[in-house]
Amino acid sequence: MRIIVVLLIFLFLLFLLFPHTSYATVMEFYDEQEDSWLIDLKPYIFEVDEVLLNWNNIQNLTKYMQKQVYKEPENAYIDKDGKIIKEKPGFTLDVNQFHTLINEVYYGEVNKRLQVPKQSIPARVNKDLLKEIQERELNRFTTRFREGNVERTRNIELATEAINNTVIFPGEYFSFNEIVGERTQARGYLPAPVIVKGEFSEGIGGGICQVSSTLFNAVDLQGIEITERYAHSREVPYVPKGRDATVSWWGPDFAFRNKYNEPLLIRATAKGGAMTVVIYTSNDASIFQAKSP
Incomplete structure (x- = not known):
């Protein structure tokens, strides 16, 4: 019962x-x-x-x-x-x-x-905003890579595609890891050489640091505040010494803040062995001026 x-x-x-x-x-x-x-x-x-x-x-x-x-x-x-x-x-x-x-x-x-x-x-x-914020080119930067390295090239292409067409509104922060997301085989990333503690090893997504480094050199200008950047533990060949920005999932990130009064537009391409990042904004854009007390 x-x-x-x-x-x-x-x-x-x-x-x-x-x-x-x-x-x-x-x-x-x-x-x-x-x-x-x-x-x-x-x-x-x-x-x-x-x-x-x-x-x-x-x-x-x-x-x-x-x-x-x-x-x-x-x-x-x-x-x-x-x-x-x-x-x-x-x-x-x-x-x-x-x-x-x-x-x-x-x-x-x-x-x-x-x-x-x-x-x-x-x-x-929207379409009107995008048309307006591609009026004025602020800066561009290009790095080179070997297309014959198929795995590394694929990783560069995927990360480049992820940051392309990104719009950063006034006062907003850009996080490379947040925009690109986790680099996994399920998302198409392939094993390629990476630098770990000063030594080369194989890792999923190897090569994307070239994308973050190219982006860093394109946005390192007045009106954009770099809020997070880390250098590799050894020199890399695709950017001048001290001009790199290493990233990894669950590790270093590359981030910056838009200090213009208008949105910024990132245009990025990776083809023919060249990775290029161009930064745009509108003709009316100006840098926020701190008010005096």
């Missing part, structure tokens, strides 16, 4: 922790042409009293729909041909409107289905 009681209590707790509503049924009402969802509210009422909605289930449904509806906005960018590709807005669930509609539809005693409301998320960088 005790075993049966314990089992019943266990099943009751499971019911409370994991509502029986099946969210898989939600997708049956997805309209691909309209990119919208229709929700059947019948599973979200109290079984003992169909006059009331089960708001525990509604909250779980809300979290589920937030994941389904969310779409990250896409910034405008400059393609390989120099053409500006227009931004695309993102979407998120309009939670307040969602709950309002649930009440209106259910208590209005109409068909218990509703179209899920979405809010638009504007892209951070």
